[in-house]
Amino acid sequence: MKQTTAVILAAHPAQTFVASDLTLGTIDLPELTPGTALVRNQYMSLDPSTRGRMDPGEKQYTTNFEIGSPLDGSAIGIVEESASELLPVGSTVRHRLGWREYAVVDDATATICDLSLAPTVSWLSSMGQTGFTAYAGLLPVGQLAAGDTVLVTGAGGAVGSMVGQFARLLGAGRVIGSAGGAEKCTWLTNECGFDEVINYRDEDFATELPKLAPEGIDLFFDNVGGWQFAAALHNMKIRGRISMCGAVSNFGTQEQPSIAVLIEAVLRRLTITGFIVRDYEDLRPEFEKKVSGWLASGQLIDRATIAEGIGAAGAGLEGLLSGANFGKALVRLSD
Ligand SMILES: NC(=O)c1ccc[n+]([C@@H]2O[C@H](COP(=O)([O-])OP(=O)(O)OC[C@H]3O[C@@H](n4cnc5c(N)ncnc54)[C@H](OP(=O)(O)O)[C@@H]3O)[C@@H](O)[C@H]2O)c1
Structure with a gap:
């Protein structure tokens, strides 16, 4: 069975989140089944909502994290092995299984990103x-x-x-x-x-x-x-x-x-x-068309503050919540 390094919730934060509320661990990756693919994550998104999901109790629009379990969130990476016709090996895909170096993603919840329209990082920021x-x-x-x-x-x-x-x-x-x-x-x-x-x-x-x-x-x-x-x-x-x-x-x-x-x-x-x-997914095509046009014409500045490596994810989130980021906050997980 394959395994990957992931960020695990170690403790519910006191009101102010600190990086030590998280720890690194090793988790098992499921075997590929039809419709799934193994993705090597390149970047993951840091989001304020991740802090809300660390509190005990259910929130109304998504699940909360449990102590001892891995976090999740938006990420982008390259398909290395595939059992899905929709996710060919070598393609760049965006999905919801960030906070880990590798992920087995389902083609129903992953999106192919066209790098001729926007660079990898932009698919998690202006185009994401x-x-x-x-x-x-x-x-x-x-x-x-x-x-x-x-x-x-x-x-x-x-x-x-x-x-x-x-x-x-x-x-x-x-x-x-x-x-x-x-x-x-x-x-x-x-x-x-x-x-x-x-x-x-x-x-x-x-x-x-x-x-x-x-x-x-x-x-x-x-x-x-x-x-x-x-x-x-x-x-x-x-x-x-x-x-x-x-x-x-x-x-x-x-x-x-x-x-x-x-x-x-x-x-x-x-x-x-x-x-x-x-709730506005029907607008996604017109949104991507407009924003890729603005990026191509140089009318849009898409700045990111990028932490290096999965071990920096907790500090990156702490930085986000205290205003250290200019533009989008990301973690780079691999080349
Ligand atoms: N409704 C939705 O569907 C949806 C989707 C995505 C995000 N969001 C929300 O959108 C907001 C922005 O998210 P983001 O991903 O773009 O995060 P972000 O703005 O990149 O990062 C959070 C920023 O909040 C500021 N901040 C932190 N504590 C503050 C405080 N006490 N008072 C004022 N500003 C404070 C910091 O900047 P300063 O340097 O200015 O302090 C920090 O950089 C969040 O509230 C997030 O939950 C909502």
Whole structure:
């Protein structure tokens, strides 16, 4: 029986995740059966949702990890052995069995990636679930319209950096972001086309936002929740729209604002829509066509912060949750 090195949940994190909540272990790989293939993983995605899945108890849209069991998540790699006509040896495939060096994947849950459209790394970032989340949250969910003033929190991260750039490419009038640290904010304004970015670590977001959007915000794409969500509510235009994508500030230790702030949604007649990207799969072909075109024409910056080797995965996730990543956070598992 073949085996592989995998990342195992060693302990449920205290509120703040630390890399020592994870450990490396060896797991058995199943024998190939018809419709499956052995994949050597090259890159795996680091995602805030992985932190949520480490808590005890079921979440509503996916399973949680158990102590002593391997983690999983998006990954991309090369088929080395195959018992599937759909996954030929040598092809590059994206699948859900990351956090391990090798995986036996089912052709029903793996996607062939065309490297003539985008490089390997982009299939996990701008062309992957990250970019697709930005696309779904802006268009079907957020109803982005030409000329809109758009605000995105977590702007320097994977989803946020795509939201700002897509919004600009899709005709937004003004794009405002928030991110942690001067270097990240400068990258977003100088290279990614944001008009303004608030460094929420050094500046007071609630004080700065009305200065940058005196007329108010049409569309707010929220990755962060908490105090930034509360402050943004007070700066929405009447009948503004909010795409609720995530709430990474929930994983911190800061006290959260009262739900009483939601009265602003009434006063401003807001539409607030929470969404999960997998509900929009029918848009995947148009999304891939648009984004591969933007990449080919050099209009889109697809930056990744890459940790080296499976042993660095825990530290990479710790870094992601504390803002160390510019753009997409990945781990390189093999060449
Ligand atoms: N709804 C869906 O279907 C869906 C799909 C994918 C992702 N998501 C959500 O989208 C959001 C972004 O995910 P991502 O993969 O792109 O992660 P990411 O933004 O690349 O990484 C997380 C970032 O959050 C920021 N952050 C951490 N703690 C914070 C805090 N207390 N307050 C403000 N910012 C904080 C950090 O950047 P700073 O340097 O700015 O602090 C960090 O880089 C997450 O909420 C995730 O759960 C939702």
